[in-house]
Amino acid sequence: MSDCNELQNPIRQNGYQCPWSLHQSTSYIIYLGAILILFLQIFPSFGTLGRVLIILFFIITITFLIYYLLKLTFSDPTDPIVIDFKNTNDPGLREELENRSNRYCNFCKSPVSSIRSKHCMKCNRCTSIFDHHCKFVNNCVGEKNYVYFAKLIVAVEIFEVFLLSSGIAFIVRKRMYLEYQDIPIMISVLKSAIIVITNSYLIVLHIFLYKKRMTTYEYICLRIKNKSSIIPQLQNEENHFSISKDNSILD
Ligand SMILES: [Zn+2]
Numbered sequence: 001m002s003d004c005n006e007l008q009n010p011i012r013q014n015g016y017q018c019p020w021s022l023h024q025s026t027s028y029i030i031y032l033g034a035i036l037i038l039f040l041q042i043f044p045s046f047g048t049l050g051r052v053l054i055i056l057f058f059i060i061t062i063t064f065l066i067y068y069l070l071k072l073t074f075s076d077p078t079d080p081i082v083i084d085f086k087n088t089n090d091p092g093l094r095e096e097l098e099n100r101s102n103r104y105c106n107f108c109k110s111p112v113s114s115i116r117s118k119h120c121m122k123c124n125r126c127t128s129i130f131d132h133h134c135k136f137v138n139n140c141v142g143e144k145n146y147v148y149f150a151k152l153i154v155a156v157e158i159f160e161v162f163l164l165s166s167g168i169a170f171i172v173r174k175r176m177y178l179e180y181q182d183i184p185i186m187i188s189v190l191k192s193a194i195i196v197i198t199n200s201y202l203i204v205l206h207i208f209l210y211k212k213r214m215t216t217y218e219y220i221c222l223r224i225k226n227k228s229s230i231i232p233q234l235q236n237e238e239n240h241f242s243i244s245k246d247n248s249i250l251d
């Protein structure tokens with residue numbers, strides 16, 4: 001593992017590269033706590049059938065969650081033209097890459113695929129069809145890894161619904177006999193309820209953006225530009241906001 005202190009202005013290649021973000025570290029601690037509460041407090045209170053169901057749902061939901069979390073965090077969404085340009089010393093190929101693109105990044109010192117490629121200062125590299133920088137995975141989300149992000153937020157939703165259901169089932173079973181030591185379970189239930197609601201909004205937002213063929217970055221830019229009544233305007237602007245053959249935005 002690389003020493004964080006040795007890295008100066010590193011070009012991030014994946015989300016596990018140092019330094020980790022505060023959101024990333026905190027989310028790992030919170031999930032570890034939630035799993036401990038599930039198996040140390042909630043699990044023992046159930047009978048055989050309840051325990052079997054908890055283990056079954058836990059294995060299924062955590063497997064999807066970890067799989068897409070690792071896929072997204074380890075992914076490298078760097079603009080392919082930047083990778084090719086930096087990895088070659090062939091003057092002919094470099095000229096060809098420059099001719100293929102009409103955009104240039106002064107930070108990467110390289111041509112980029114299109115106007116939809118953006119340079120992330122946190123990752124210090126350009127991402128093709130940049131969507132956003134996700135603090136929870138410490139990585140950019142773009143053309144190459146958006147599908148992992150979309151599946152991850154669905155996996156988080158399913159896992160949190162499972163945790164929420166287990167916690168509520170525990171509270172309902174104990175009813176009036178809740179004790180002082182059950183407070184962590186109630187905090188965990190509250191945490192899951194908040195995540196289920198906010199993550200639902202995120203999923204709906206990304207379904208909306210997918211239908212509009214927009215990235216989160218473009219949506220935010222458009223909101224800033226229009227400042228108010230973004231939804232009605234978007235419905236009227238389908239022809240105004242279109243995508244060209246080379247994926248650049250015609251505005
Ligand atoms: Zn760049």
Ligand SMILES: [Zn+2]
Pocket residue numbers: 120121122123124132133134139140
């Ligand atoms: Zn980034």
